Amino acid sequence: MARAFFDSDADMALLSGRTVGILGYGNQGRSQALNLRDSGVAVVVGNQRDASFDLALRDGFDVFELGGAAERADILALLIPDEVMPEIVRDTIVPHVGVDDMLILASGYNLFFGLIDVPPTADVAMIAPRMIGTGVRETYVRGEGFPSLLSVEQDHSGHALAVALAVAKGIGSTRTGVFLSSAEEETVCDLLNEHFGYVYELRRAYEVLTDAGYSPEAALLEFYVSGEEMELARAHAHMGLFHQLILHSKTSQYGQLVTGRLSPEHEEAEKMRLRRIVDNIRSGQFAKDWSEERQTGRPTFRRAQQEALSHPMVEEERKLFAALKRRQGDASALLALEGHA
Numbered sequence: 001m002a003r004a005f006f007d008s009d010a011d012m013a014l015l016s017g018r019t020v021g022i023l024g025y026g027n028q029g030r031s032q033a034l035n036l037r038d039s040g041v042a043v044v045v046g047n048q049r050d051a052s053f054d055l056a057l058r059d060g061f062d063v064f065e066l067g068g069a070a071e072r073a074d075i076l077a078l079l080i081p082d083e084v085m086p087e088i089v090r091d092t093i094v095p096h097v098g099v100d101d102m103l104i105l106a107s108g109y110n111l112f113f114g115l116i117d118v119p120p121t122a123d124v125a126m127i128a129p130r131m132i133g134t135g136v137r138e139t140y141v142r143g144e145g146f147p148s149l150l151s152v153e154q155d156h157s158g159h160a161l162a163v164a165l166a167v168a169k170g171i172g173s174t175r176t177g178v179f180l181s182s183a184e185e186e187t188v189c190d191l192l193n194e195h196f197g198y199v200y201e202l203r204r205a206y207e208v209l210t211d212a213g214y215s216p217e218a219a220l221l222e223f224y225v226s227g228e229e230m231e232l233a234r235a236h237a238h239m240g241l242f243h244q245l246i247l248h249s250k251t252s253q254y255g256q257l258v259t260g261r262l263s264p265e266h267e268e269a270e271k272m273r274l275r276r277i278v279d280n281i282r283s284g285q286f287a288k289d290w291s292e293e294r295q296t297g298r299p300t301f302r303r304a305q306q307e308a309l310s311h312p313m314v315e316e317e318r319k320l321f322a323a324l325k326r327r328q329g330d331a332s333a334l335l336a337l338e339g340h341a
């Protein structure tokens with residue numbers, strides 16, 4: 001089993017006299033900043049001057065532009081989107097990175113694909129929460145915490161692991177468990193999960209049912225709109241994928257375990273598909289494709305987004321949400337951002 005660290009393995013005294021700069025006050029940044037402050041750590045926030053900057057001020061932090069915060073901190077948590085990070089690190093952060101300062105990334109992406117250059121005299125660590133930003137705060141406030149993957153990618157000071165663990169404790173992660181990993185491992189697991197094709201799998205099931213004459217409402221409620229999936233996900237996380245089957249009827253268990261299983265040939269073919277996805281990630285091909293896509297204005301991404309959001313299923317979802325008096329997340333802002341408006 002991977003080496004795991006808990007509260008008793010981390011010494012927050014290592015952070016005394018040091019300042020953590022939270023660079024990016026978004027999903028992860030706000031939660032990590034609040035958690036660190038509540039854990040007694042000195043925090044400054046860096047963000048571009050906009051609504052998030054103002055929110056950090058209202059939350060009572062000392063807030064600067066990214067470079068200003070980097071200058072004032074010696075532990076720099078890079079919590080800006082991965083795709084803008086390389087340029088910002090090169091132009092705005094690195095000029096303020098001193099000897100034995102630490103850069104912490106919340107994802108392995110830019111480290112594994114070699115997209116950021118940091119001075120060899122700095123420490124570099126990854127603390128990758130396995131938790132969305134709001135959950136990072138909510139679980140901390142509830143006294144529970146959340147798991148993370150941690151790695152040390154560069155250790156100039158000789159103390160990088162201990163300092164990274166102290167930060168992981170400050171954000172609440174060692175309460176649950178921090179697992180020793182690597183930027184490569186985090187990236188490959190994370191991207192495989194995203195490239196799996198889950199949303200299309202659900203849409204295919206919807207299409208098959210409605211093509212067969214069943215109502216969109218019945219199909220949507222069955223697969224995800226009811227919210228039952230949230231309860232199942234909780235059962236997966238707390239009981240285990242197969243142990244949680246005990247919560248289902250015997251008919252359901254037989255269907256899931258026996259009827260739903262692919263034949264050995266199809267199972268091998270599906271594994272081959274997943275291996276090809278892993279190869280595409282490990283070889284750097286995905287990162288290259290995504291980088292080219294962004295440089296050319298994201299044409300394929302925008303087409304896929306447009307196609308997804310104009311699928312008849314989306315209108316059926318809207319009607320069902322209205323019937324359920326449920327407020328739907330607004331995709332129009334997302335589309336405007338991608339230039340569809």
Ligand code: NDP
Binds near residue numbers: 028051079
């Ligand atoms: P967000 O999309 O929430 O953005 C974070 C911050 O970056 C925001 O404050 C945003 O400012 C700022 N920002 C965006 N674009 C720019 C830019 N061009 N220049 C300067 N600042 C910019 O990021 P996340 O919190 O989701 O992700 C941060 C890191 O955490 C990433 O490495 C991600 O992979 C990792 N991570 C995220 C998880 C999640 O659930 N979200 C889970 C685990 C890891 P503004 O709001 O002002 O636009």
